[in-house]
Amino acid sequence: KVKTAIFISGGGTNMAALLYASRLPNSAYEVVLVASNVPDASGLGLAAAEGVGTFARSHQGMSRPDHDAVMEQAARDAGAECIILAGYMRILTPEFTERWQGRMLNIHPSLLPKYRGLETHKRAIEAGDKVHGASVHLVSSELDAGEVLGQIEVRITQGDTPETLADRVKIAEHQLYPRVVNEYLGRANDPEHLLQKIRDLALALPGTH
Numbered sequence: 001k002v003k004t005a006i007f008i009s010g011g012g013t014n015m016a017a018l019l020y021a022s023r024l025p026n027s028a029y030e031v032v033l034v035a036s037n038v039p040d041a042s043g044l045g046l047a048a049a050e051g052v053g054t055f056a057r058s059h060q061g062m063s064r065p066d067h068d069a070v071m072e073q074a075a076r077d078a079g080a081e082c083i084i085l086a087g088y089m090r091i092l093t094p095e096f097t098e099r100w101q102g103r104m105l106n107i108h109p110s111l112l113p114k115y116r117g118l119e120t121h122k123r124a125i126e127a128g129d130k131v132h133g134a135s136v137h138l139v140s141s142e143l144d145a146g147e148v149l150g151q152i153e154v155r156i157t158q159g160d161t162p163e164t165l166a167d168r169v170k171i172a173e174h175q176l177y178p179r180v181v182n183e184y185l186g187r188a189n190d191p192e193h194l195l196q197k198i199r200d201l202a203l204a205l206p207g208t209h
């Protein structure tokens with residue numbers, strides 16, 4: 001199974017969905033770490049209660065590259081081969097995203113390429129959209145612009161507020177994210193897949209095993 005680290009900043013409901021889905025038969029991945037830039041993020045408690053390693057370090061008072069480096073080291077120390085961003089509300093340095101290219105995924109609450117950035121639910125309602133949703137994409141150095149791996153639609157209904165819509169989008173996200181992660185990382189067993197190549201390379205390097 002592919003070892004994954006999940007980065008969160010908040011409630012971590014997507015992390016919980018990913019964690020429980022990883023316990024289903026035939027899961028392509030396991031969760032080796034849940035890490036956060038918010039030390040009191042409630043998702044950390046859930047992960048710890050489920051026996052998953054946790055790590056927290058506030059970004060406050062740290063430069064972006066320094067904080068990224070601490071988070072990255074925590075992922076490496078846990079043996080992570082892939083990083084899954086799940087409500088991680090920090091923009092990462094291009095150096096970090098480049099090092100994990102093809103091995104870092106994010107979920108974004110809109111039908112990309114619409115509404116990159118923040119306040120996606122409010123913007124969709126104000127635009128008069130009938131359909132909204134969520135996207136899982138590979139992380140690239142440009143914000144919310146990496147290759148889209150999967151999307152799910154959520155109808156906007158009369159009287160929806162950003163909060164009511166966000167709640168329904170999250171329920172949909174919990175269906176989408178584990179499925180897309182599983183499909184994407186399932187391909188890691190294909191010898192032509194990037195993750196497999198990286199593993200082979202690591203095994204071939206002296207002193208790594």
Ligand code: GAR
Binds near residue numbers: 013014086170
């Ligand atoms: C999710 O809706 C996710 O799509 C969004 O934050 C929420 C996290 O909820 N992410 C972003 O807005 C990223 N820019 P959770 O902590 O309960 O999983």
